Amino acid sequence: MLSNTLDRISFWALFVVVVLLPIFFLPFSSIPVETSKGLLLIVGLAVSIIFWAVARFSDGKITLPRSWFLISGLGIVLVFLLSAFFSTTMKVSFFGTMLDPGTFWFMLSAFLLMLMSAIYFRDSKNAKVLFLGVVASSVLVLVFQVLHLFVPNMTSFGGILAGKTGNVLGAWNALAIFAGLFTILSVFTLEFFSIPRLAKLFLWILIALSVILVAVINFPTEWIILGLFALFVFIYKISLSIAGQREGKQRSFPATSFAVMMISLIFFMSGQLIGGFLPNLFGISNTEVRPSFVATLQVTKSVLLKDPILGAGPNKFTEMWNLYKPKEINDTIFWNTSFNESSGLMPTFAVTTGVLGILAWLSFLALLLFTGFKLFFVSHREGNLNIQMALFFMMSFYLFIVSLFYPIGPTLFLLAFAFLGVFIGLSVGDNSKREMVFSFLEDTRKSFFAILVIIIIMMASVSIVFRYSERFVSIIYFQNTLVSSTIEKAESNINKAVTLYSNDLYLRTYSQVYLLKANALVSKATGGATLSDAEKAELQTDFDQATKSAQLAVAYNQTDYLNWESLGSVYEAGVLFGATGALDKAVSAYQSAATYNPLNPSLKLDLARLYFNSKDLPKATEAAKAALALKPDYIDAFILLSQIAKNQGNSAQAITYAQSALSLSPQDTSLQQYLTSLQNGSAPATVPTTTSGTNGNIKIPPVKK
Secondary structure: OHHHHHHHHHHHHHHHHHHHOOOOOOOOOOOOHHHHHHHHHHHHHHHHHHHHHHHHHHHOEEEEEOOHHHHHHHHHHHHHHHHHHOOOOHHHHHOOOOOOOOOHHHHHHHHHHHHHHHHHOOOHHHHHHHHHHHHHHHHHHHHHHHHHHHOOOOOOOOOOOOOOOOOOOOOHHHHHHHHHHHHHHHHHHHHHOOOOHHHHHHHHHHHHHHHHHHHHHOOHHHHHHHHHHHHHHHHHHHHHHHHHHHOOOOOOOOHHHHHHHHHHHHHHHHOHHHHOHHHHHHOOOOOOOOOOHHHHHHHHHHHHHHOOOOOOOOOOHHHHHHHHOOHHHHHOOOOOOOOOOOOOHHHHHHHHHHHHHHHHHHHHHHHHHHHHHHHHHHHHHHOOOOHHHHHHHHHHHHHHHHHHHOOOHHHHHHHHHHHHHHHHHHHHOOOHHHEEEEEOOOOHHHHHHHHHHHHHHHHHHHHHHHHHHHHHHHHHHHHHHHOOOOHHHHHHHHHHHHHHOOOHHHHHHHHHHHHHHHHHHHHHHHOOOOOOHHHHHHHHHHHHHHHHHHHHHHHHOOOOHHHHHHHHHHHHHHHHOOOOOHHHHHHHHHHHHHHHOOOOHHHHHHHHHHHHHOOOHHHHHHHHHHHHHHOOOOHHHHHHHHHHHHHOOOHHHHHHHHHHHHHHOOOOHHHHHHHHHHHHOOOOOOOOOOOOOOOOOOOOOOOOO
């Protein structure tokens, strides 16, 4: 039957997505690992949906499983849709730069992955095939990452996996979570499945390998969660053994789960005494930083007071962090860091989707807990516990629980939905009472509307793949822009990137490339050369292009301070080569940037430098002191105040400010030389600057006057 063939193609496309998600990336390319996985997700999921839809033409019916999880998941997607629709920056909330985790389209993809998994993994044989595929890909990940620890240069694939911490999951701690997932999978299999002795030996070796990998990463949260899940498996296995002994069965001790539980306890309790051994041996430092739970609560409270129902909008946590972050962050080295996610993925959604999002996720998690209790205790008591079903539920539950405490990233979050979809499919099975069947061939009216819906689904899938492919290709040109050896190559690449996909990141870079071109021409003029009429016209064009693209970046997302700061830097350059009204526009842009990141002292310093270059020393002093009020140990502010004092003829005050800067960084030779030149009364050869706390925003070199 044609529909069976089409369904098999759809099944294998879905299989490839789920199995290859952990290990898929594009080697020897400039595409980030997590971004390349988005290509696999979109293309594979679209192929699966298209062939599923075509198969429905053949058999004339649509069969969907009945599940509260699907209803709850659909509710979450609808909340994201509403929140994105009412967001101040809809483009950021719907898609982001490249299918960012937490956007509406990402959540819709996760739901569709769960739905398609529920449709195609109702057969235990299909679920077994998926299980073996997941095991195979997990083994490849573990073996490869252990090998990568010893020969990182040979396995970096052109720098994609740079350093020992480079990995196919993205974040370093995400690799520990994945290794923990495989450990739970293997422990559960050994304790509850009857498998050959050789397979048991193989799994024991892999458990040892995955535990070693977790130890190398030494993520404390993972040790806690891994230990708790191993404890559950241990207790549950003991309880089953006791019950089986009463029925005359031989009692067995769950040694594997007990060993994993004790190892987790030892590593967590010992801290760095034992936990730091392997990281020190391999020369690895786990320095991944994210906001604390307390800081996350502070930001959440501030957002909910302003937008209680739907929150700030999907994918808007970074902007909310910049707006509401605690002042104490300025006392750390991360004072100028914009975090994309909070202490965990679920708490991030509380900020971005408001009370409705919180209620939707609480309902989803409550359903998980209730289902787990019913599965492991009620079903077991009634004698109809499905171990295969329990395994997939356990893996999904593990990933959702971890997401409460850590931003697990797109790969693991998608796997959580995929595994839950398999559980849903197995729970429905061949029970017709647990499925919804819509037959449409026998009724003309039903047939018309059903076929129309199916065609719309197919057209939407093709359109999404095409649009995503355009945006995906734009990444290549954007990355080439950043590594271009000449301005001309950078200009060519960024033009192609913006043509394929116009977003604020690309537009800011576009602006900076044209500002660099303008700066080159001005530098030529200040070097004594005379600009031709054509070069003068080109200078004006370059400045106009830089200004226009910076303005477009602001229009794309007005609540991102980086866009305003970029526009301010363009106008600041315009001040230096005499653009009309550029000073007032630069001041306004920097002030707008400070509105969306009020505790960032670098924005106050940007304003101070603008006033200083414009010879308005009183305002420059005021702005520099405002920067110091936000960050009392801000070296660059002390240096600028020293320059201002020197220009005002107050050498003693200039020396005092320089001494304050040096006291904060006594080993800085440039500061030492600067202070010495002030004390000797000579003009400093160079003015020292610091680069601590950079936020990734490319700074354009100042145009010489």
